[in-house]
Amino acid sequence: MKQKSKRNDGTQPLRTRIWNARASYVLMFPFMLLFTVFVAIPMISSVFLSFTSFNMLQMPKFVGFDNYIRMFLEDDIFVKALKNTLVFALLTGPLGYIMSFVVAWLINEMNRALRWFLILIMYAPTLAGNIYYIWTYIFSGDSKGLMNAFLISSGIINDPVQWLTDSTYNVIVVLIVIVWLSLGSGFLAFVAGFNALDRSYFEAAAIDGVKNRFQELWYVTLPQMGPQLLFGAVMSISGAFAVGYANAAITGFPSSNYSTHTLLLHMLDYGTIRFEMGYASAIAVVLFAIMLISWVVIRKALSKFS
Amino acid sequence: MSLKSVFRREKSRVRLSRSFGGTFAIFLFLLIVGTFMALPIVYSLVQSVKPMEEIFAYPPKFFVKHPTFDNYIQVYQLCQNLWVPLSRYVFNSLFISIVGTVAYVLIASMAAFPLSKHRFPGKVIISGIIVWALLFRPEVTGVAQYIIISKLGMINTYWSMLLPPMAGTFGVFLMMQFMESAIPDSVLEAARIDGANEYRIFYGIAMPAVKPAWLTLVIFTFQTFWNTTGVSYIYSESLKTLPTVLGNISSGGLARAGASSAVAVILLIPPIVIFIISQSSMTETMAHTGLK
Numbered sequence: 001m002k003q004k005s006k007r008n009d010g011t012q013p014l015r016t017r018i019w020n021a022r023a024s025y026v027l028m029f030p031f032m033l034l035f036t037v038f039v040a041i042p043m044i045s046s047v048f049l050s051f052t053s054f055n056m057l058q059m060p061k062f063v064g065f066d067n068y069i070r071m072f073l074e075d076d077i078f079v080k081a082l083k084n085t086l087v088f089a090l091l092t093g094p095l096g097y098i099m100s101f102v103v104a105w106l107i108n109e110m111n112r113a114l115r116w117f118l119i120l121i122m123y124a125p126t127l128a129g130n131i132y133y134i135w136t137y138i139f140s141g142d143s144k145g146l147m148n149a150f151l152i153s154s155g156i157i158n159d160p161v162q163w164l165t166d167s168t169y170n171v172i173v174v175l176i177v178i179v180w181l182s183l184g185s186g187f188l189a190f191v192a193g194f195n196a197l198d199r200s201y202f203e204a205a206a207i208d209g210v211k212n213r214f215q216e217l218w219y220v221t222l223p224q225m226g227p228q229l230l231f232g233a234v235m236s237i238s239g240a241f242a243v244g245y246a247n248a249a250i251t252g253f254p255s256s257n258y259s260t261h262t263l264l265l266h267m268l269d270y271g272t273i274r275f276e277m278g279y280a281s282a283i284a285v286v287l288f289a290i291m292l293i294s295w296v297v298i299r300k301a302l303s304k305f306s
Numbered sequence: 307m308s309l310k311s312v313f314r315r316e317k318s319r320v321r322l323s324r325s326f327g328g329t330f331a332i333f334l335f336l337l338i339v340g341t342f343m344a345l346p347i348v349y350s351l352v353q354s355v356k357p358m359e360e361i362f363a364y365p366p367k368f369f370v371k372h373p374t375f376d377n378y379i380q381v382y383q384l385c386q387n388l389w390v391p392l393s394r395y396v397f398n399s400l401f402i403s404i405v406g407t408v409a410y411v412l413i414a415s416m417a418a419f420p421l422s423k424h425r426f427p428g429k430v431i432i433s434g435i436i437v438w439a440l441l442f443r444p445e446v447t448g449v450a451q452y453i454i455i456s457k458l459g460m461i462n463t464y465w466s467m468l469l470p471p472m473a474g475t476f477g478v479f480l481m482m483q484f485m486e487s488a489i490p491d492s493v494l495e496a497a498r499i500d501g502a503n504e505y506r507i508f509y510g511i512a513m514p515a516v517k518p519a520w521l522t523l524v525i526f527t528f529q530t531f532w533n534t535t536g537v538s539y540i541y542s543e544s545l546k547t548l549p550t551v552l553g554n555i556s557s558g559g560l561a562r563a564g565a566s567s568a569v570a571v572i573l574l575i576p577p578i579v580i581f582i583i584s585q586s587s588m589t590e591t592m593a594h595t596g597l598k
Contacts, residue, residue, distance in 0.1 A: 021426030023504035031417035038473035042450030129533030149365040192592030227596020271449030272538040
């Protein structure tokens with residue numbers, strides 16, 4: 001269409017430019033409609049609802065900052081969930097991120113046939129979705145659990161450990177499972193990034209005196225991987241703070257002493273069980289805020305690579 | 307260029323500064339990590355073919371002595387006692403996965419095409435929102451969505467499992483990144499001069515050119531829908547999906563360890579098959595996922 005080549009010079013009035021680009025808007029419409037209804041409106045309305053008391057039946061009642069005050073001053077379980085979420089996210093987020101990168105890097109050093117087999121193995125836990133329940137059999141609290149049986153038969157412990165209900169051990173079990181699940185789409189992006197690197201850079205670098213894999217990684221690979229590093233970071237943050245479902249599946253909901261309780265679970269508790277939507281929205285807003293802040297910080301930290 | 311440097315270049319093509327010891331150490335490391343990753347999956351495979359007496363044996367053994375398919379038969383029988391037959395759960399899962407995947411790949415590609423290849427007012431803002439929204443997984447926006455879904459009267463319908471995952475921006479982002487570099491502007495311009503409209507260009511030129519990208523998106527989307535449980539949205543047993551059966555059976559404790567492992571293995575097969583089939587397009591696509 002002729003209008004296309006003309007329409008982009010930015011000199012036409014806005015209305016003409018919009019009309020000329022109508023095909024663009026038509027193509028975007030179905031997705032943007034779903035996005036608006038199921039993501040944008042819910043997220044914006046939770047900011048408003050966080051200042052109300054709302055039980056889904058009556059109209060929301062404005063209560064000012066009451067929900068936030070209650071959260072930090074009266075709700076001990078919220079404080080615990082906040083602390084747990086930060087601990088889980090700070091431990092598993094960076095660990096999963098680094099592990100994704102290191103494993104992708106090392107897989108790339110292997111030969112082709114082995115590479116694909118390893119990628120499948122590493123990604124299988126994410127692919128498998130709900131299979132993490134199998135960990136409950138491995139860490140089962142009776143002497144028939146694999147871990148207990150192993151430790152008892154090798155003489156390390158005498159009595160079975162309550163892995164899933166003891167509030168110290170279940171945190172460890174959950175950490176293991178989250179790390180196990182952490183090679184996700186960020187990992188695949190890293191694998192592909194390494195795969196797509198320009199070989200001639202490495203050859204040039206070898207001539208310039210790059211001696212080993214580590215120097216090669218630092219001087220040649222990393223500067224080219226900036227975009228993948230950022231993408232991996234977004235996926236790590238979004239995964240690390242959304243921690244909760246695996247916790248509930250493994251240690252129960254709520255877990256004993258709320259030891260693996262997280263903001264997500266606290267929000268689900270108030271949102272889908274108690275129907276205190278105002279309070280649940282306030283928890284959601286806190287969660288959104290933490291995620292946004294960490295994204296801004298990490299984006300800044302990674303800016304030297306991109 | 308001197309003869310010597312040409313020679314060195316030729317040699318370096320094989321592999322540069324790679325010691326055998328180093329490669330072996332890496333292999334060992336990957337073997338350990340790989341064992342950790344594979345262990346629970348192998349364990350579910352093993353458990354699913356263990357006869358009852360081996361599941362209850364003390365001390366428990368990791369491997370199976372007398373493999374049997376009893377557990378798979380037991381899953382079928384257990385579901386006979388349920389309110390709805392197993393085939394209904396399988397149908398629900400397949401229906402949601404197939405319809406959801408086809409629909410999402412289509413609308414995400416449709417949205418990604420103008421965002422990567424057209425210029426129009428609002429493009430920068432919308433692209434920015436798409437990237438920022440990557441941060442918020444469906445789990446996190448779940449409660450906020452719950453209000454909308456119930457106001458729209460979608461509670462306890464297929465819609466509540468189909469539509470919310472289709473609002474995620476991951477697919478649009480993936481397609482956008484790939485289209486940006488995989489479709490040359492000159493080809494689009496040539497098609498426009500030949501009189502093709504934007505819709506024709508989209509399905510006639512853009513979509514065939516980005517086949518690896520949408521094959522990859524098929525993997526991710528199928529995986530999401532296949533694992534859907536519809537937890538807080540669905541209460542009719544006849545609308546529930548296969549993963550909820552896994553949840554129900556595995557709550558039966560050790561006596562059901564074999565049966566629930568069997569369900570887990572059944573659940574694992576489709577995503578793995580799809581992943582293996584489209585591996586190569588996966589690497590090609592994910593190389594474009596970088597954020598600039």
